[in-house]
Amino acid sequence: MSVQPRTDEVNIDLTAPGETAPPSTGVGVLAGYMRDYATRVRGGETGSIPAVLGLLVLVIFFAIVHQGFLSAYNVEALIVQAAPIIVMAMGLVFVLLLGEIDLSAGTTGGMCAAIMAILLGRQHFSWPVSVVAGIVTGVVIGFATGWLRAKVGIPSFVITLATFLGFQGITLILIGGQGSIGVRNDVIIALEGLNSKFVPIWAGWALLVVIVVGYAMLKLHDSYARRRDGLPAVPTVATLAKTVAIAVLGAIFVYVMGLDRTLIHNAFFKNAARGMPWSVVMIALLFVGLNFVLGRTRYGRHVYAVGGNEEAARRGGIEVNKVRISVFVICSTLAALSGITAASELESVQSNAGAQNTLLLAVGAAVIGGTSLFGGRGRMIDAILGGLVVAVIQNGMSALISGANSAGWEWIVTGLVLLLAAGFDAVARRVGSTT
Amino acid sequence: MTAQASAAPPALALRGIDKSFGPVHVLQSVDFVARAGEVTALVGDNGAGKTTLVKCIGGSYSTDHGEILFEGKPVAVHNPRDAAALGIEIVYQDLALCNNLDIVQNMFLGRERVSGLRTLDENSMEKAAIATLESLSVRTVRSVRQLVASLSGGQRQTVAIAKSVLWQSKVVILDEPTAALGVAQTAQVLDLVRRLADQGVAVILISHNMNDVLKVADHIAVLFLGRMAAQVKRADVTHTQVVELITSGRSGDLGLSPTEASGAVV
Numbered sequence: 286m287s288v289q290p291r292t293d294e295v296n297i298d299l300t301a302p303g304e305t306a307p308p309s310t311g312v313g314v315l316a317g318y319m320r321d322y323a324t325r326v327r328g329g330e331t332g333s334i335p336a337v338l339g340l341l342v343l344v345i346f347f348a349i350v351h352q353g354f355l356s357a358y359n360v361e362a363l364i365v366q367a368a369p370i371i372v373m374a375m376g377l378v379f380v381l382l383l384g385e386i387d388l389s390a391g392t393t394g395g396m397c398a399a400i401m402a403i404l405l406g407r408q409h410f411s412w413p414v415s416v417v418a419g420i421v422t423g424v425v426i427g428f429a430t431g432w433l434r435a436k437v438g439i440p441s442f443v444i445t446l447a448t449f450l451g452f453q454g455i456t457l458i459l460i461g462g463q464g465s466i467g468v469r470n471d472v473i474i475a476l477e478g479l480n481s482k483f484v485p486i487w488a489g490w491a492l493l494v495v496i497v498v499g500y501a502m503l504k505l506h507d508s509y510a511r512r513r514d515g516l517p518a519v520p521t522v523a524t525l526a527k528t529v530a531i532a533v534l535g536a537i538f539v540y541v542m543g544l545d546r547t548l549i550h551n552a553f554f555k556n557a558a559r560g561m562p563w564s565v566v567m568i569a570l571l572f573v574g575l576n577f578v579l580g581r582t583r584y585g586r587h588v589y590a591v592g593g594n595e596e597a598a599r600r601g602g603i604e605v606n607k608v609r610i611s612v613f614v615i616c617s618t619l620a621a622l623s624g625i626t627a628a629s630e631l632e633s634v635q636s637n638a639g640a641q642n643t644l645l646l647a648v649g650a651a652v653i654g655g656t657s658l659f660g661g662r663g664r665m666i667d668a669i670l671g672g673l674v675v676a677v678i679q680n681g682m683s684a685l686i687s688g689a690n691s692a693g694w695e696w697i698v699t700g701l702v703l704l705l706a707a708g709f710d711a712v713a714r715r716v717g718s719t720t
Numbered sequence: 721m722t723a724q725a726s727a728a729p730p731a732l733a734l735r736g737i738d739k740s741f742g743p744v745h746v747l748q749s750v751d752f753v754a755r756a757g758e759v760t761a762l763v764g765d766n767g768a769g770k771t772t773l774v775k776c777i778g779g780s781y782s783t784d785h786g787e788i789l790f791e792g793k794p795v796a797v798h799n800p801r802d803a804a805a806l807g808i809e810i811v812y813q814d815l816a817l818c819n820n821l822d823i824v825q826n827m828f829l830g831r832e833r834v835s836g837l838r839t840l841d842e843n844s845m846e847k848a849a850i851a852t853l854e855s856l857s858v859r860t861v862r863s864v865r866q867l868v869a870s871l872s873g874g875q876r877q878t879v880a881i882a883k884s885v886l887w888q889s890k891v892v893i894l895d896e897p898t899a900a901l902g903v904a905q906t907a908q909v910l911d912l913v914r915r916l917a918d919q920g921v922a923v924i925l926i927s928h929n930m931n932d933v934l935k936v937a938d939h940i941a942v943l944f945l946g947r948m949a950a951q952v953k954r955a956d957v958t959h960t961q962v963v964e965l966i967t968s969g970r971s972g973d974l975g976l977s978p979t980e981a982s983g984a985v986v
Contacts, residue, residue, distance in 0.1 A: 321863075330867070514843045517863075581839045583832045586821075590829055593818030600800075600816045601830025661820035 384660025394624025395639025423621025
């Protein structure tokens with residue numbers, strides 16, 4: 286007796302992948318694409334849907350209860366508020382992807398901003414030197430944290446809890462008795478538009494065109510290459526629909542940012558405030574660059590792999606420790622940039638810069654956007670959407686509830702939203718797994 | 721089994737492997753052969769030394785005595801990387817897959833292809849993954865872009881095994897591949913094991929399930945208390961004989977001598 290007969294009949298699902306090269310357009314393909322998408326969503330891969338819905342609901346709610354919420358003036362204030370949160374959340378996504386946490390991102394940003402402000406204000410260095418010094422400090426901090434985590438083996442929660450406190454102390458000592466140090470440099474405060482220096486209107490439109498055309502070209506090229514290789518591709522209609530959606534939303538944004546936001550017009554105050562803050566350009570550049578790194582490079586793939594299953598990554602030959610150190614470096618570097626952005630917003634660095642709820646808001650932004658606290662799931666768009674949600678809540682609540690308890694309510698609502706997002710994350714994770 | 725396969729040197733041969741942990745002799749002069757194109761089952765009771773033997777082959781443990789011959793040539797395997805370089809792949813029970821990545825990404829984990837500009841060459845990887853799965857007649861996955869989290873236990877096993885085919889491993893060791901699977905999925909995986917061997921791979925199947933072993937193996941090697949009780953052709957033995965070899969080290973004139981089988985140190 287030799288081997289038993291084959292048991293081919295037990296194979297259940299007989300559609301081989303890529304069996305038929307699908308045509309580029311057509312109702313059937315689009316329907317199939319939508320069906321696949323629905324299946325993925327039901328399987329827990331909800332992507333940006335919850336964050337977008339949440340943002341929509343919040344914006345509609347605040348627009349109804351608070352007139353002027355969608356005014357050009359307030360939208361600009363909202364963007365300025367969101368910018369430092371988004372930048373910090375972008376860095377935290379990398380750390381969260383590995384299932385780690387950086388509790389010190391806020392105070393790291395504060396300390397780096399303080400170093401920049403001191404070099405600029407007290408030592409009279411030029412702004413590029415000061416900014417680079419602040420950012421390099423962030424790089425060094427990230428490297429030290431990553432080394433302690435990967436090589437020494439201290440849990441990141443503990444390391445960064447220690448540095449959270451330590452950096453707060455350093456900032457306090459650096460700034461000294463005055464309680465704050467001013468940032469007067471024109472270039473730095475222009476980042477958040479405080480000296481009424483905004484991106485020119487034409488440049489805003491040009492940026493939008495570059496983004497929309499670039500997005501469409503990239504996606505269409507991807508689909509074209511997949512079809513050429515006989516692989517199933519995203520239907521052209523779906524790509525075009527997404528492109529149009531981005532173009533319309535972007536156009537509304539650029540148009541609103543182009544309106545004059547000046548509240549007072551008189552003979553002495555003629556400067557019109559028009560155009561988007563430069564921080565939008567910075568975030569757009571960061572988004573494109575980091576998205577590329579995460580989505581299209583081996584390094585990005587390895588970050589996801591280590592976050593998904595460290596042992597599998599190690600057996601696959603990935604240098605887990607290097608990846609682990611690198612995410613802390615990225616996080617602290619972006620935290621430094623975030624601190625500088627916040628300094629631009631305030632025109633100063635406070636002695637408690639980056640303390641209090643700075644870090645929590647950024648972690649909240651990443652999680653609300655759809656990044657998992659358990660590692661392995663997260664994207665750059667999460668930071669942007671989540672950061673906007675957090676800023677909308679802050680902005681809307683502060684206008685809605687005035688009086689002695691307003692700050693309290695704002696904290697309570699932000700805490701509830703964070704809890705809701707984390708709960709959603711945990712549930713989505715359970716739904717998506719078959720084991 | 722073909723005549724050609726018997727004539728060529730075996731893909732993997734172990735001669736007189738000794739391994740002890742302190743005073744405990746876990747393996748005593750173990751001989752073992754795995755031929756290309758065949759499924760060699762490695763069976764034995766708990767504590768017989770199966771895992772230790774596999775770890776010696778995979779380079780996780782060093783051997784005290786004895787030699788490992790790969791395609792007829794003696795080789796030194798000091799660490800898992802040496803084993804991988806030779807083309808020895810171990811598919812562990814826990815499979816080592818990333819749930820948050822899809823099938824293609826898992827099959828190329830750590831060995832991603834890049835095109836110009838150092839960007840990931842997704843299409844070429846996806847095509848290679850599809851071709852590999854097709855060569856194994858795998859039809860149970862809907863799309864190779866599915867996340868591994870959404871796959872069943874059998875499908876995960878399939879992905880792990882297909883990975884070894886993709887990387888053209890010459891010796892593939894499967895550690896209890898059907899342990900956690902249902903009836904239909906077990907049949908699928910055994911079918912896959914057979915096809916893997918048909919592609920010219922030397923498959924070593926570790927299993928507790930006698931039905932699986934008898935169904936799919938060409939040769940059966942039985943470990944008993946750290947000794948190789950017998951390595952026999954599947955066709956020459958019955959279920960009862962294999963069970964006797966596992967439980968007592970001997971069966972009729974097969975297996976260890978009565979003194980050896982009693983566990984005495986010879």
